[in-house]
Amino acid sequence: MIQLFLPLNFLGFVYREIRRALTDLENMLGLLTRKPAIKDSPDAKPLQLKGGEVRFEQVNFGYQSERLILNNLSFHMAPGTKVAIVGASGAGKSTIARLLYRFYQISQGRILIDGQEISSITLQSLRQAIAIVPQDTVLFNSSIRENIAYAKPDASTAEIEQAIDMAHLRQFITSLPQGDATLVGERGLKVSGGEKQRIAIARAILKGAPILVFDEATSSLDSFSEQAILNAMRDVSRHYTSLVIAHRLSTITDADQILVLEKGVVAEQGTHSQLMAMNGLYTKMWQQQADQNEH
Numbered sequence: 001m002i003q004l005f006l007p008l009n010f011l012g013f014v015y016r017e018i019r020r021a022l023t024d025l026e027n028m029l030g031l032l033t034r035k036p037a038i039k040d041s042p043d044a045k046p047l048q049l050k051g052g053e054v055r056f057e058q059v060n061f062g063y064q065s066e067r068l069i070l071n072n073l074s075f076h077m078a079p080g081t082k083v084a085i086v087g088a089s090g091a092g093k094s095t096i097a098r099l100l101y102r103f104y105q106i107s108q109g110r111i112l113i114d115g116q117e118i119s120s121i122t123l124q125s126l127r128q129a130i131a132i133v134p135q136d137t138v139l140f141n142s143s144i145r146e147n148i149a150y151a152k153p154d155a156s157t158a159e160i161e162q163a164i165d166m167a168h169l170r171q172f173i174t175s176l177p178q179g180d181a182t183l184v185g186e187r188g189l190k191v192s193g194g195e196k197q198r199i200a201i202a203r204a205i206l207k208g209a210p211i212l213v214f215d216e217a218t219s220s221l222d223s224f225s226e227q228a229i230l231n232a233m234r235d236v237s238r239h240y241t242s243l244v245i246a247h248r249l250s251t252i253t254d255a256d257q258i259l260v261l262e263k264g265v266v267a268e269q270g271t272h273s274q275l276m277a278m279n280g281l282y283t284k285m286w287q288q289q290a291d292q293n294e295h
């Protein structure tokens with residue numbers, strides 16, 4: 001019996017490890033094809049978490065040394081606040097999230113979490129402190145419940161239920177004949193982009209990290225889905241320091257601070273009403289989106 005049990009137990013272990021690895025892959029914000037050589041520094045220490053404060057100080061970064069993508073970028077996220085980054089396609093929004101997760105090494109400046117430079121802390125503790133809601137989420141061929149819980153396989157029922165509520169998934173799940181046992185993924189129920197992103201929000205909640213990065217989907221969602229995601233994000237972001245990479249300006253009017261990126265520099269910065277009063281780039285972006293929505 002034990003001869004059968006040990007290999008099975010080992011296979012279970014391998015299966016869980018592969019799933020865990022996939023979580024990290026998915027967290028790479030679409031950079032699956034590149035594997036940057038970022039390692040712990042020899043004297044790296046685990047992050048000492050306090051409130052989840054984030055600070056970028058005069059950060060310079062380029063994927064290639066001859067082309068700077070972010071130029072002298074500085075901003076501060078107080079614990080529990082919501083900061084949104086907006087800007088044209090290619091302005092460097094997602095790059096900021098990748099640098100916070102330390103997929104790449106910056107060439108100048110500092111990035112700090114709770115006062116500790118991220119290059120001096122272990123990657124494992126850094127990435128444990130950040131939950132990412134990617135633009136496009138991979139769903140496994142298993143139940144919705146397992147899909148939500150896979151980042152924390154030992155999550156209690158109460159924790160999963162709470163994540164379902166906070167991610168505004170309850171109504172969707174109860175509308176399914178098999179509820180949260182419904183199979184999704186390639187061979188299961190096809191879920192919409194908006195439902196997928198709410199499943200990703202529930203996963204991020206379960207991770208229990210103090211910093212949340214939300215990469216808003218670029219693909220257009222119907223207005224019901226968009227509103228459901230917005231409601232979920234409003235509820236969830238109260239509990240996190242959240243960085244929102246925004247493509248639709250209507251979703252970030254409640255942010256504590258909005259950074260308007262243009263060619264790698266912060267061209268404008270403020271709340272929605274402050275930026276609208278400036279009548280500059282942000283206002284122009286609003287007008288453009290309003291025109292697009294009319295057509």
Ligand code: ATP
Nearest residue numbers: 034063064069087088089090091092093094095096
């Ligand atoms: P979008 O709104 O279209 O998602 P973005 O503002 O998030 O755009 P980034 O993805 O941060 O833009 O990219 C910023 C710039 O860096 C772009 O010019 C892009 O082509 C370039 N870039 C992104 N990833 C890489 C990479 N792995 N290697 C080289 N250049 C890259």
